[in-house]
Amino acid sequence: MSRNNSKNSQKPQTSFRGLQILSEDLRKKRNDLNFKTKEFISDLQEIETEINVNLKMAKEKYKKRRDRWNSKVKDLKKKKLEYKNLFDQLLEEKKSNQKKSKNSDRLVSMKQVERKIENLERTIETENLDIAEENSIIDQIRELAQSKQDFLGEQENSDLFKVERKVEIVKINLNRIYEQLNKWSNKSQENHTKMLEIFQKVDELREKKKRMEEDLIENKKTADRHHEQYLQVMNQRKKVSKGKSPYKTNKKPVRRTGHFNRRNEMIEKIKKEKLAEALEKQKAGKKLNLFEARLILEKSGR
Numbered sequence: 001m002s003r004n005n006s007k008n009s010q011k012p013q014t015s016f017r018g019l020q021i022l023s024e025d026l027r028k029k030r031n032d033l034n035f036k037t038k039e040f041i042s043d044l045q046e047i048e049t050e051i052n053v054n055l056k057m058a059k060e061k062y063k064k065r066r067d068r069w070n071s072k073v074k075d076l077k078k079k080k081l082e083y084k085n086l087f088d089q090l091l092e093e094k095k096s097n098q099k100k101s102k103n104s105d106r107l108v109s110m111k112q113v114e115r116k117i118e119n120l121e122r123t124i125e126t127e128n129l130d131i132a133e134e135n136s137i138i139d140q141i142r143e144l145a146q147s148k149q150d151f152l153g154e155q156e157n158s159d160l161f162k163v164e165r166k167v168e169i170v171k172i173n174l175n176r177i178y179e180q181l182n183k184w185s186n187k188s189q190e191n192h193t194k195m196l197e198i199f200q201k202v203d204e205l206r207e208k209k210k211r212m213e214e215d216l217i218e219n220k221k222t223a224d225r226h227h228e229q230y231l232q233v234m235n236q237r238k239k240v241s242k243g244k245s246p247y248k249t250n251k252k253p254v255r256r257t258g259h260f261n262r263r264n265e266m267i268e269k270i271k272k273e274k275l276a277e278a279l280e281k282q283k284a285g286k287k288l289n290l291f292e293a294r295l296i297l298e299k300s301g302r
Contacts, residue, residue: 019237026230033223040216041266047209054198054205062195069188073181080177087170094163117144213270220267271295 120141124134275295281287 016237016240019233019240023230023233023237026226026233030223030226030230033219033226036219037216037223037267040212040219044209044212044216047205047212051202051205051209054202058195058198058202062191062198066188066191066195069184069191073184073188076177076181076184080174080181083170083174083177087167087174090163090167090170094167113144113148117141117148120144213274216267217271217274 120137123129124137129137278295
Protein backbone atom coordinates (compact mmCIF):
# COMPACT_ATOMS: atom_id res chain seq x y z
CA MET A 1 0.00 0.00 0.00
CA SER A 2 2.83 2.31 0.79
CA ARG A 3 4.27 1.41 -2.62
CA ASN A 4 1.03 2.51 -4.30
CA ASN A 5 0.99 5.70 -2.26
CA SER A 6 4.53 6.39 -3.44
CA LYS A 7 3.42 6.08 -7.06
CA ASN A 8 0.32 8.21 -6.55
CA SER A 9 2.25 10.94 -4.71
CA GLN A 10 4.27 11.70 -7.82
CA LYS A 11 5.06 15.45 -7.97
CA PRO A 12 2.68 17.44 -10.22
CA GLN A 13 5.49 18.98 -12.23
CA THR A 14 6.80 15.51 -13.26
CA SER A 15 3.37 14.17 -14.27
CA PHE A 16 2.34 14.58 -17.91
CA ARG A 17 -0.60 16.82 -16.96
CA GLY A 18 1.59 18.94 -14.66
CA LEU A 19 4.20 19.29 -17.37
CA GLN A 20 1.52 20.18 -19.88
CA ILE A 21 0.18 22.97 -17.62
CA LEU A 22 3.70 24.18 -16.88
CA SER A 23 4.70 24.24 -20.56
CA GLU A 24 1.58 26.18 -21.50
CA ASP A 25 2.28 28.67 -18.71
CA LEU A 26 5.90 29.12 -19.85
CA ARG A 27 4.86 29.41 -23.49
CA LYS A 28 2.31 32.09 -22.61
CA LYS A 29 4.84 34.03 -20.52
CA ARG A 30 7.42 33.78 -23.30
CA ASN A 31 4.93 34.94 -25.93
CA ASP A 32 3.75 37.81 -23.73
CA LEU A 33 7.34 38.90 -23.25
CA ASN A 34 8.04 38.59 -26.98
CA PHE A 35 4.99 40.74 -27.68
CA LYS A 36 6.28 43.26 -25.14
CA THR A 37 9.64 43.21 -26.93
CA LYS A 38 7.86 44.20 -30.15
CA GLU A 39 6.15 47.04 -28.31
CA PHE A 40 9.50 48.21 -26.89
CA ILE A 41 11.06 48.24 -30.36
CA SER A 42 8.08 50.10 -31.85
CA ASP A 43 8.23 52.70 -29.03
CA LEU A 44 11.98 53.06 -29.48
CA GLN A 45 11.54 53.70 -33.19
CA GLU A 46 8.91 56.35 -32.43
CA ILE A 47 11.22 58.04 -29.90
CA GLU A 48 14.12 57.94 -32.39
CA THR A 49 11.89 59.56 -35.03
CA GLU A 50 10.79 62.23 -32.54
CA ILE A 51 14.41 62.91 -31.59
CA ASN A 52 15.41 63.32 -35.24
CA VAL A 53 12.46 65.61 -36.00
CA ASN A 54 13.26 67.83 -33.00
CA LEU A 55 16.98 67.95 -33.81
CA LYS A 56 16.20 68.91 -37.40
CA MET A 57 13.89 71.69 -36.20
CA ALA A 58 16.43 72.96 -33.66
CA LYS A 59 19.34 73.00 -36.13
CA GLU A 60 17.68 73.92 -39.42
CA LYS A 61 15.15 76.40 -38.07
CA TYR A 62 16.04 78.02 -34.76
CA LYS A 63 19.83 77.65 -34.91
CA LYS A 64 19.95 79.07 -38.45
CA ARG A 65 17.72 81.97 -37.44
CA ARG A 66 19.79 82.65 -34.31
CA ASP A 67 23.04 82.54 -36.28
CA ARG A 68 21.61 84.87 -38.93
CA TRP A 69 20.57 87.45 -36.31
CA ASN A 70 23.89 87.01 -34.51
CA SER A 71 25.70 87.76 -37.76
CA LYS A 72 23.66 90.94 -38.20
CA VAL A 73 24.31 91.94 -34.59
CA LYS A 74 28.03 91.32 -35.07
CA ASP A 75 28.14 93.57 -38.17
CA LEU A 76 26.07 96.22 -36.45
CA LYS A 77 28.38 96.20 -33.43
CA LYS A 78 31.30 96.94 -35.75
CA LYS A 79 29.33 99.80 -37.24
CA LYS A 80 28.46 101.07 -33.76
CA LEU A 81 32.14 101.05 -32.80
CA GLU A 82 33.02 103.04 -35.91
CA TYR A 83 30.34 105.63 -35.17
CA LYS A 84 31.34 105.78 -31.49
CA ASN A 85 34.95 106.47 -32.42
CA LEU A 86 33.82 109.09 -34.93
CA PHE A 87 31.55 110.66 -32.31
CA ASP A 88 34.42 110.90 -29.81
CA GLN A 89 36.68 112.44 -32.47
CA LEU A 90 34.05 115.03 -33.37
CA LEU A 91 33.58 115.97 -29.71
CA GLU A 92 37.31 116.56 -29.39
CA GLU A 93 37.26 118.58 -32.58
CA LYS A 94 34.32 120.61 -31.28
CA LYS A 95 36.16 121.40 -28.04
CA SER A 96 39.22 122.43 -29.98
CA ASN A 97 37.19 124.74 -32.25
CA GLN A 98 35.39 126.21 -29.26
CA LYS A 99 38.75 127.19 -27.76
CA LYS A 100 39.88 128.76 -31.05
CA SER A 101 36.58 130.47 -31.72
CA LYS A 102 36.49 134.28 -31.42
CA ASN A 103 32.75 134.44 -31.58
CA SER A 104 32.03 134.11 -27.86
CA ASP A 105 31.90 137.91 -27.41
CA ARG A 106 29.85 138.26 -30.56
CA LEU A 107 27.40 135.66 -29.25
CA VAL A 108 26.84 137.84 -26.21
CA SER A 109 26.39 140.91 -28.39
CA MET A 110 23.97 138.97 -30.59
CA LYS A 111 21.77 138.32 -27.60
CA GLN A 112 21.88 142.04 -26.89
CA VAL A 113 20.89 142.74 -30.51
CA GLU A 114 17.93 140.33 -30.21
CA ARG A 115 16.79 142.02 -27.00
CA LYS A 116 17.14 145.45 -28.61
CA ILE A 117 15.01 144.34 -31.58
CA GLU A 118 12.36 143.04 -29.20
CA ASN A 119 12.35 146.34 -27.27
CA LEU A 120 12.03 148.39 -30.46
CA GLU A 121 9.17 146.22 -31.71
CA ARG A 122 7.43 146.59 -28.36
CA THR A 123 7.87 150.39 -28.55
CA ILE A 124 6.09 150.50 -31.91
CA GLU A 125 3.26 148.37 -30.53
CA THR A 126 2.77 150.21 -27.23
CA GLU A 127 3.66 153.87 -27.77
CA ASN A 128 1.85 156.53 -29.75
CA LEU A 129 4.46 157.50 -32.36
CA ASP A 130 4.24 159.72 -35.38
CA ILE A 131 5.20 158.44 -38.81
CA ALA A 132 8.72 159.82 -38.72
CA GLU A 133 9.50 158.26 -35.32
CA GLU A 134 8.00 154.90 -36.35
CA ASN A 135 9.97 154.87 -39.63
CA SER A 136 13.16 155.65 -37.73
CA ILE A 137 12.58 152.72 -35.35
CA ILE A 138 11.80 150.41 -38.30
CA ASP A 139 15.09 151.42 -39.94
CA GLN A 140 16.94 150.56 -36.70
CA ILE A 141 15.20 147.19 -36.50
CA ARG A 142 16.14 146.49 -40.15
CA GLU A 143 19.80 147.31 -39.51
CA LEU A 144 19.92 145.18 -36.38
CA ALA A 145 18.19 142.23 -38.16
CA GLN A 146 20.70 142.50 -41.03
CA SER A 147 23.64 142.43 -38.63
CA LYS A 148 22.11 139.36 -36.94
CA GLN A 149 21.64 137.65 -40.32
CA ASP A 150 25.22 138.43 -41.33
CA PHE A 151 26.47 136.91 -38.10
CA LEU A 152 24.37 133.76 -38.54
CA GLY A 153 25.60 133.35 -42.11
CA GLU A 154 29.16 133.73 -40.97
CA GLN A 155 28.58 131.26 -38.14
CA GLU A 156 27.09 128.62 -40.47
CA ASN A 157 30.30 128.67 -42.49
CA SER A 158 32.50 128.33 -39.44
CA ASP A 159 34.35 125.11 -38.59
CA LEU A 160 32.64 124.97 -35.18
CA PHE A 161 29.17 125.07 -36.69
CA LYS A 162 30.07 122.35 -39.24
CA VAL A 163 31.44 120.12 -36.48
CA GLU A 164 28.34 120.64 -34.36
CA ARG A 165 26.13 119.57 -37.26
CA LYS A 166 28.25 116.42 -37.74
CA VAL A 167 28.01 115.66 -34.02
CA GLU A 168 24.20 115.83 -34.17
CA ILE A 169 24.04 113.60 -37.26
CA VAL A 170 26.36 110.98 -35.74
CA LYS A 171 24.39 111.08 -32.47
CA ILE A 172 21.14 110.36 -34.37
CA ASN A 173 22.74 107.45 -36.22
CA LEU A 174 24.19 106.05 -33.00
CA ASN A 175 20.76 106.10 -31.34
CA ARG A 176 19.30 104.24 -34.33
CA ILE A 177 22.08 101.65 -34.13
CA TYR A 178 21.42 101.09 -30.41
CA GLU A 179 17.69 100.61 -31.11
CA GLN A 180 18.43 98.16 -33.92
CA LEU A 181 20.98 96.29 -31.81
CA ASN A 182 18.46 95.84 -29.04
CA LYS A 183 15.81 94.64 -31.49
CA TRP A 184 18.09 92.15 -33.29
CA SER A 185 19.65 90.89 -30.07
CA ASN A 186 16.17 90.10 -28.74
CA LYS A 187 15.33 88.18 -31.92
CA SER A 188 18.56 86.22 -31.61
CA GLN A 189 17.85 85.44 -27.95
CA GLU A 190 14.31 84.31 -28.74
CA ASN A 191 15.54 81.77 -31.29
CA HIS A 192 18.39 80.68 -29.01
CA THR A 193 15.94 80.06 -26.17
CA LYS A 194 13.64 78.01 -28.42
CA MET A 195 16.62 76.01 -29.65
CA LEU A 196 17.73 75.26 -26.08
CA GLU A 197 14.19 74.21 -25.15
CA ILE A 198 14.18 71.69 -28.00
CA PHE A 199 17.65 70.39 -27.06
CA GLN A 200 16.39 69.95 -23.50
CA LYS A 201 13.44 67.97 -24.84
CA VAL A 202 15.83 65.84 -26.94
CA ASP A 203 17.96 65.12 -23.85
CA GLU A 204 14.83 63.97 -22.01
CA LEU A 205 13.84 61.77 -24.95
CA ARG A 206 17.34 60.28 -25.09
CA GLU A 207 17.20 59.52 -21.38
CA LYS A 208 13.79 57.89 -21.88
CA LYS A 209 15.18 55.93 -24.83
CA LYS A 210 18.16 54.81 -22.74
CA ARG A 211 15.90 53.47 -19.97
CA MET A 212 13.66 51.79 -22.53
CA GLU A 213 16.64 50.12 -24.20
CA GLU A 214 17.72 48.74 -20.83
CA ASP A 215 14.18 47.47 -20.19
CA LEU A 216 14.12 45.94 -23.68
CA ILE A 217 17.33 44.00 -23.06
CA GLU A 218 16.09 42.78 -19.67
CA ASN A 219 12.75 41.81 -21.21
CA LYS A 220 14.53 39.87 -23.97
CA LYS A 221 16.72 38.04 -21.47
CA THR A 222 13.66 37.06 -19.43
CA ALA A 223 11.88 35.90 -22.59
CA ASP A 224 14.93 33.78 -23.53
CA ARG A 225 15.00 32.23 -20.05
CA HIS A 226 11.31 31.31 -20.30
CA HIS A 227 11.95 29.87 -23.75
CA GLU A 228 14.79 27.67 -22.44
CA GLN A 229 12.61 26.54 -19.55
CA TYR A 230 9.80 25.82 -22.01
CA LEU A 231 12.11 23.61 -24.10
CA GLN A 232 13.27 21.76 -20.99
CA VAL A 233 9.67 21.08 -19.92
CA MET A 234 8.82 19.92 -23.45
CA ASN A 235 11.75 17.47 -23.19
CA GLN A 236 10.34 16.13 -19.95
CA ARG A 237 6.87 15.84 -21.51
CA LYS A 238 8.32 13.83 -24.37
CA LYS A 239 10.09 11.54 -21.93
CA VAL A 240 6.95 10.98 -19.92
CA SER A 241 4.60 10.48 -22.89
CA LYS A 242 6.77 8.53 -25.37
CA GLY A 243 10.02 7.78 -23.61
CA LYS A 244 11.97 9.31 -26.48
CA SER A 245 15.23 11.18 -26.25
CA PRO A 246 14.84 14.72 -24.94
CA TYR A 247 15.03 17.83 -27.08
CA LYS A 248 18.47 19.33 -27.19
CA THR A 249 18.15 22.84 -25.95
CA ASN A 250 21.44 23.72 -27.60
CA LYS A 251 20.50 22.57 -31.09
CA LYS A 252 20.21 25.21 -33.79
CA PRO A 253 16.95 27.13 -33.61
CA VAL A 254 14.42 27.03 -36.40
CA ARG A 255 14.94 29.77 -38.95
CA ARG A 256 12.99 32.83 -37.89
CA THR A 257 11.27 35.39 -40.05
CA GLY A 258 13.16 38.41 -41.34
CA HIS A 259 11.32 40.67 -38.88
CA PHE A 260 12.35 38.48 -35.93
CA ASN A 261 15.98 38.49 -37.10
CA ARG A 262 15.97 42.26 -37.47
CA ARG A 263 14.51 42.58 -34.00
CA ASN A 264 17.28 40.43 -32.50
CA GLU A 265 19.92 42.33 -34.47
CA MET A 266 18.56 45.58 -33.08
CA ILE A 267 18.65 44.23 -29.53
CA GLU A 268 22.23 42.98 -29.97
CA LYS A 269 23.24 46.35 -31.41
CA ILE A 270 21.75 48.14 -28.39
CA LYS A 271 23.55 45.77 -26.01
CA LYS A 272 26.88 46.42 -27.77
CA GLU A 273 26.33 50.20 -27.59
CA LYS A 274 25.44 50.02 -23.89
CA LEU A 275 28.44 47.79 -23.21
CA ALA A 276 30.75 50.23 -25.02
CA GLU A 277 29.35 53.12 -22.94
CA ALA A 278 29.81 51.09 -19.75
CA LEU A 279 33.44 50.25 -20.63
CA GLU A 280 34.16 53.92 -21.36
CA LYS A 281 32.70 54.90 -17.97
CA GLN A 282 34.75 52.18 -16.26
CA LYS A 283 37.90 53.34 -18.04
CA ALA A 284 37.22 56.94 -16.96
CA GLY A 285 36.72 55.82 -13.34
CA LYS A 286 33.06 56.78 -13.31
CA LYS A 287 30.49 54.96 -11.19
CA LEU A 288 28.57 52.24 -13.03
CA ASN A 289 24.91 51.48 -12.47
CA LEU A 290 23.72 47.92 -11.85
CA PHE A 291 22.72 47.38 -15.47
CA GLU A 292 26.13 48.50 -16.80
CA ALA A 293 27.99 46.35 -14.26
CA ARG A 294 25.98 43.30 -15.32
CA LEU A 295 26.80 43.88 -18.99
CA ILE A 296 30.54 43.99 -18.20
CA LEU A 297 30.29 40.85 -16.05
CA GLU A 298 28.47 39.03 -18.84
CA LYS A 299 31.21 40.01 -21.29
CA SER A 300 33.91 38.83 -18.90
CA GLY A 301 32.14 35.49 -18.37
CA ARG A 302 31.97 34.66 -22.07
